Amino acid sequence: MRLSKYFIPTLKEIPSDALIPSHQLMLRAGMIRSLGAGVYSFLPLGYRIIKKVMDVIRDEMDAIGGQEFHLPALNPLELWEETGRAKDFGDTMFHLKNRPLVLAPTHEEVICQIAKNHIKSYRALPQIWYQIQMKFRNEPRPRSGVIRGRQFFMKDSYTLDATWEGLDKGYELHAEAYKKIFTRAGLKYFIVGASSGAMGGSASQEFMIESESGEDTCAVCDHCGYAANLEVATSNIPKAQREKESKEIQEIHTPNVGTIDELKEFLKVDERFLAKSLVYMQDKTPVLILMMGNDQLNETKLRAVLGADVRPCRQDELLMLTGADAGSIGPIGLQGFKIIVDKRLKGGNNLISGANKNDYHLGDIDLQRDVKVDGYYDLRIINAHEPCSKCNSPLRIVNAIELGHIFKLGTKYADAMHAYYLDEDGKEKPIIMGSYGIGVERMMACFIEQNHDKHGIIWNKALTPFHVHLVMVNSNNEKVVSVAENLYTKLQQSLIDVLFDDRDDVSPGFKFKDADLLGIPLQIIVGEKNVIHGNVEMKDRRTSKREIVELGKVVSFVEKYLES
RNA sequence: CGGGAUGUAGCGCAGCCCGGCUAGCGCGCUUGCCUUGGGCGCAAGAGGUCCCGGGUUCAAAUCCCGGCAUCCCGACCA
Secondary structure (H helix, E strand, O other): OEOOOOOOOOOOOOOOOOOOHHHHHHHHOOOEEEEEOOEEEEOHHHHHHHHHHHHHHHHHHHHOOOEEOOOOOEEEHHHHHHOOHHHHHHHHOEEOOOOOEEEOOOOHHHHHHHHHHHOOEHHHOOEEEEEEEEEEOOOOOOEOHHHEOOEEEEEEEEEEEOOHHHHHHHHHHHHHHHHHHHHHOOOOOEEEEOOOHHHOOOOEEEEEEEOOOOOEEEEEOOOOOOEEEOOOOOEOOOOOOOOOOOOOOEEEEOOOOOOHHHHHHHHOOOHHHEEEEEEEEEOOEEEEEEEEOOOOEOHHHHHHHHOOOOEEOOHHHHHHHHOOOOOOOOOOOOOOOEEEEEHHHOOOOOEEEEOOOOOEEEEEEOHHHHOOOOEEEOOEOOOOOOEEOOOOOEOEEEEEEEEEEEEEEEOHHHHHHOOEEEOOOOOEEEOEEEEEEEEHHHHHHHHHHHOEEOOEEOOOOOOOOOOEEEEEOOOOOHHHHHHHHHHHHHHHHOOOOEEEEOOOOOOHHHHHHHHHHHOOOEEEEEOHHHHOOOEEEEEEOOOOOEEEEEHHHHHHHHHHHHHO
16 A cells, blocks of 8 residues: 555644543544544544454454354344343433434344244254444443444354353353454453343453553452452451450440541541441332441442342431431341341441431440341452452552453343243253453554554554555655565565555655554665665564665565564 | 533644734645655745624623533443
C-alpha cells in the first residue's frame, strides 16, 4: 500500500477528549474517529487491525471445533420477553421505536431458538457455535475510547450439551482457546474467578489485563497466582477470637456516635469487638447483616446469598422497623428480622453493637448465646495487603480491563424457551448451555495500552496492520526512488504486506515520526547515505536497533524476521 | 441517574469575569519558492451558525433563562 494514496489521517496533537494512551494513539494514528458518545468509525488502518484480531480469534475457535454463524443484530422483542431478559436488561438494551424489535446485546436467545428448532436428539450434541458480530448496548456512560462503547464487536460462542460433563469439557476447551488467543495476540493477561451475576449458571471466569484505566477491580496474589474479581475475592484475614468468658450484656450510653470510627474512638476499643449492622429488604422481609468493625459489605456476595432483588432499607423503614436510626441498629430485640452474619464474626462474644435505641449501644453480646443467627456467610469486601487465602502472601488490589468472560449457563435458557432434546432413553431433557465472549476492540485497545512508548504504538507480528513499513527518505533523489520502488515491488511479490511511504511532499522527519506513531514493528529505511553503498537500513520499532542490510538480501531478511 | 467541567476554523487553544472596532493564535490545509536522516524555512491565501433556542441591551462569543452535546467522578455494567 502506498501511503501517498492511503487514507491515514495522523494527528500531531492529542485530541482533548482522549485521556488514556490507547484512545489517544488510535486517534492520532488515524485508526478511528468518534461519531458520538461510545460510537466509533474504524478507518482503513484501524479496521485492518480489527481484522487481524478477528483472524487470531477465528483460528483458535475453529481449532476447537467451533462453527461460525452470523446472527442478526435485530431481534424480535418477543424473543427477549420469553426468557425475561427484556426486563433484566432494561434500559441497557436498545429498543426500536417503529417496530417491536431490539438491537441484540448478546445472543443466547437466538442461539437457543435455533437449537430448539433443530437439535432434537442427543446424537446432534455437543455443538460449539460462534460468531464475531456487532453488539449493541445502551451504556449509560461510554468511556475510555473503544473500551466501553455503545456498539462493539464481540466474539460470542455458545456450547450446547446433553450432559454436565459435556458442559465442563466445552468450558475447558474455551478456557484453553482463550489462553491461546490472548497469548498469540501478545497480551499480558490473568484469569480470575468471577461472579456469574444475572446470567445465572454455576461457574464463570474472566480474562483480565491489569490497567489503571480498568473498570473492574481484582485481588491478585503475586506469589501463588491467586486472582479473583473483588466481587467474589476472599482472604485469610483473622476471624473473631472467642474470649474465655462471656460477660453479661450491658447498655452503653453513646451520645452523638454514628459511625464505627466514632464508636471506636468513643469507647477506645479494638475494631474487632464492634459488630456493624446493615439492614436490607429481601422482598418484604427485613434482613439484618452483621459485619465486623468497619468491614464493607460486598453487595454481589450478598445477592448470591439472598437473591438478586435485595435492596438497602430506606431510612424511614429503618426507624419504623427497629425504632432507631442507622448507627444505633443491632441484633438484639428485633422482631420479624432475618439475621445473617459475616463469617469473620463467627463465634464472636463480648461484641458491641447498636441497641436499637438512638444514642445507645449494647456491650458484651455473645452471638451464640444472644442472637438467633440465620446463617454465616462470606459477605465482606477484602482490602489490599490482606493475606492470600491460598498462600498467605499479601494481596494486591488492582484495576483491570475485562477482555473475555466464560460462563457455564446450565439450562436457564433451554428451560425458559423449551429447548429440549431426546436422550438415549427417549426422555425429553433441556439442552445445557455455556456462553463465552471476547471483546474485539478491547483486545486492540489493551494491546496498545501494554505496547506503546512516547513515540507511538509498537505492534507485534500477530496484530500489525502491515508486515513492514518501507520509508523512502529522499524522494528527490533518483537513486533512492528507484531502489525504494524496486524494493516495494519485490517485497509484494514475496507476499509481504508493505506500507510504502512514497510521499514526495513530506520531509524525512515527518515520515520517521509517522512510522513510529503507526508502530509497524519493522521499518525499512531507504536513504541516500546507505543507498550509495548499495544498502538499506532496518529498524526494529520496539528496540530502535538498526541494522545495515545489502539491497539483495532485504527480502530474505524480512522473510526470516517474519518467521522468527 | 446524581455531582463537576467544557462547547469559538479540521485539531489544540486564547478572548468571556469587567458587553463595544474587521473574533484571534499555533498546528493542519491551498498556491509558489525552498529544503531532504527526526513533525524544515519563506511568502501569499482559503477556511467561522463563537453548540442550539429565547431574553436583557443602542450593542452579546461575553450577561440571564431553557435545551442539546461531549468529557470526567460516582451509581450502573449479561
